Amino acid sequence: MDMTQAKPINKVIKISDSQYYFNRELSWLEFNRRVLHEALDRRTPLLEKLKFISIFSSNLDEYFMVRVAILKEQVQAQVSKRTPDGRTPQEQLDAIAQILRPMVIQQHEYFEKVLRTEMAQEGIHLLNYTDITLEQRAYLQDLFQRQIFPVLTPLAVDPSHPFPLIANLSLNLAVVVTDPVSKKEKFARVKVPDILPRFIELPHDLQAQNDIPNHWIGVPIEQVVAHNLEALFPDMIVNEYHQFRLTRKADLAVAEEEADDLLLAIQQELRGRQFRGCGVRLEIQKSMPQSMRQMLFPELELTEGDIYEIDGLLNLKDLMSFMALPLPELKDPPWTPVIPTKLRAFNQSTAIEKSQKSEGRENIFSIIQQHDLLVHHPYESFSASVEEFIAQAARDAHVLAIKMTLYRSSGDSQIFHSLMAAAESGKQVVVLVELKARFDEENNITWAQRLEKSGVHVVYGLVGLKTHTKIALVVRREGDKISRYVHIGTGNYNPKTAKLYTDLGLFSCRKDLGADLTDLFNYLTGYAHQHSYRKLLVSPISMRDRMIELIRREIEHCQNGKPGRIIAKMNALVDPQIITTLYAASAAGVQIDLIVRGTCCLRPGLPEISENIRVISIIGRFLEHSRIFHFYNDGQDEVYIGSADWMPRNLDRRVEAVTPIEDAKISQTLQDILEIMLADNRQAWELQSDGSYIQRHPRKNEPERSSQNILMEILHSFHTNVKVPSMKSRYFN
Incomplete structure (x- = not known):
């Protein structure tokens, strides 16, 4: 369905023009940058900052396991097809590295230089092993012997011991020891056990720091292992050790048409997922010497471009564990979902x-x-x-x-x-x-x-x-x-x-x-x-065509001298055909507001192309996951909700269902929810025509409007029979 043939107004829009699209992979990185910003924002409570640092890291793990892995496979297969924004797979990988490396450095610097200090000020001390007292060290050495040492398995690497398989996302120590008899250096790998807590808490009688009682004091388990390596290599001299963490491709590749038993086929794939996927990223301590790097790279089939140097702790995803601390004053106010x-x-x-x-x-x-x-x-x-x-x-x-x-x-x-x-x-x-x-x-x-x-x-x-x-x-x-x-x-x-x-x-x-x-x-x-x-919009059968028809109907209203209006909320907007149709609607005068949490490949604000399109993203304590589509339809509003984003995978390769809302009160409620989100000046980010996002802030004498806080307040008031003004009168007048 080519809009260039449908109406003369669309002749300037060609679906192949790269200037009209943002790159999907780079747009996702901008979403994760907004996640990281929540950790950097001074208004975010301390433990919530650690949560967002963790989410940022967890997001990146999945991004490399899936999205970067696909790009690397395309490069190896010499795929030259360009994305809608005009990039080859290799050009995308180069751009990802250029954008992402400074973000990762920023994340780790902020944690090491700012958050660890803030944690200590609140009585949460994540210490380095070298900074603990003799009494604390004695306790950890005893703990190591009793609970950690029996779990560890050092693996030598030499002509009789091939390089071991490295599990996906496992934390490892690369160790160099010297044999005092032969005087030869030897290499070994020690996997840090992930079945034990990442951060080891010291007992209460050892938790005084500078003679002041505290909420939590502990050390990372990898440092406990590293400072007790002599127990793993008796009669050897431990020269050095450095941490590394490998990320592998983790998307399953099951030939469904050839599988007699789909469940069995997937089970077999899962058994090898930790080790079978090719390496796509290696995180290493910045201090790792070049000689050790040169030994690791070929064994893991990686190059310098796959390496991310970390100055500080690896795998900050585990910081999420601190959310379990009973310190409500360092978290968002608790929320208990109300019963309708x-x-x-x-x-x-x-x-x-x-x-x-x-x-x-x-x-x-x-x-x-x-x-x-x-x-x-x-x-x-x-x-x-x-x-x-x-x-x-x-x-x-x-x-x-x-x-x-x-x-x-x-x-x-x-x-x-x-x-x-x-x-x-x-x-x-x-x-x-x-x-x-x-x-x-x-x-x-x-x-x-x-x-x-x-x-x-x-x-x-x-x-x-x-x-x-x-x-x-x-x-x-x-x-x-x-x-x-x-x-x-x-x-x-x-x-x-x-x-x-x-x-x-x-x-x-x-x-x-x-x-x-x-x-x-x-x-x-x-x-x-x-x-x-009868009513449902179903993918891959009818949803794409119907969504395009609904957008085109707004175009026709504008061409007939009537107002056109679209508000759509979703997780991602990627589909070129939908984007092209939205551009046509904007050019016809349709006013379009998009609330897109993550990836958005549409470029707003282009003169004569998308100047009537505005895009915001809301990042807050809750992950925005609902999909709502509102079409003004000359005053006969139509509202839909469902499971699908405007992405090729949702429209073409998944079974999805979107339903019309035919109850007038529910339709109005959903429209009010959209308006509350569009008015957000606390957690909303505005997408610019150059691909950057600018966070909204209250103007002078304007109250702060967090859409998620407002919705919590409204729902709590409604279900507890507390009289409050209507949404619009309270928040928009």
Whole structure:
């Protein structure tokens, strides 16, 4: 669908023009820079700063394991195809290194020179082994002998001992020792055990620092190992040691069409993932001598361009452990998700009462019968809404069937137990478990097998497509008819991430939605070739075309002298065809606001091209994960929510579902949420036409408006019956 042929106004837009696009990989780096900024921001509480340092590092690990690994494979395969912004794979790798190295240096310098000092001022002392007292050292030496030494395995490297396999993301010591008899230097590798705590806390009677009691005092485990290497190499002289950490490609490559058993094929791939993937990054201590580097590089099949020198601790991802300290004054104010008022009676009942109510009128299904219900996590409780929906369906004698998709979940989810109980009670239970959910494959396999053993019909997805949609369908007998209840969400059925990610879910018993989900599940579990749906926008079938139609409709309104308006919130905007259509809309006069958390390849603010497009990104205590699409439609507003971003993978290579919102009150609520986010002047960043982001700050005499804080306040007030002015009157007048 080429917009250059659709309307004369688009002749200036050519999808091949690189000047209209930002690079996907570099745009993601800018997102991670915004994450790092939360750690640098003086307004962020101390332990939250450590959290954001950790997230920055964790994000980079996945980025190298997947995105950089793909680029390196393309270079090795001599792929010359250019991205929409005009870069070859090698040019992208060069640009990544140029942008990322200063960011990594900034991260480590800030932690070593600023955060460690701030931690000490608050009574949290992460010490270097060389700075501890004799009493503390004696304790750690004893601990080493009792608990660490038995776990360690030094591996020699010489003609009779080949270079050992290095596990992905493992922390290692490269050790050089001298044999006092032969006078020869020898090399060995010692893996720092990751089954033990990374930071070893000293006992309370040894926690006084400068005679002042403190909250926490400890040292990194790798320093304890390093200062006790003599125990691993008796009668040898330890000359030097240096830390290193290898990152390998970790994306699975399963030939689905050739796999007789997809679950078995993925299990076999997982067994080798830690060691099989090619190396893509080596983090080393800056002090590592050139001789040791030259020995490591060829063994790990890496070059100088793959090396990241670190001055200080490696693997700052482990700083997340400090969030467990009982120091609320050093964290964001606690937030407990509120129970939606209409669901409160069920969640305050005993198990017996819940069972009795499921037999009568008062249950979650009677609430949904009255009107659609929107839930907004983590502001509203996931357990009191989504988990309760499945739990009541499992208990309710009138429920005949439950069908769900599970992309990512967690082992403590009540949903799994409800589904197994439903199957054991004779209900028809079907669960599509996506085995190819990256880095959750093992967890999904474990639960898929447990579900099958309890009688649940488990399906493993479609060949060539990931099932990313978040949908649940409950079929219930009510008198002489069958009713279908649906939940369509933007986030995973995961109670852990539901406390950290902002997501939306719609409960409804509208007949068209029930019929659409029935057809969609038949497509997922059987051989149905469904080409159209009544209400749902489904990828890879209809979503792209329908989204483009909705954008074009705003263009037509502008061409007819009416206002055009689009507000869209998503995680990423990458798809060239969608971007080209948005440019056409901007050129036609459509006012477009985009709230894109992460990667954005659209270039806003270009004269005559995108001057009517504004892009912001919101980075805060919660990860913005909900997808909302609002089209003004000449005053007949249409709002959609669902699981898909505007990316080729979501539109072409995944099964996704986006639903229209037909309840006027819910539609207005979603529009209000978008307006609150657009007015954010605390956590919002504005994308510039050169690709940089500028953080908003309150203007003179303007109050600070954090959209996430505002939504917490509004939801708490609403569900506790505290009278507050409306959203708009309170925050925008």
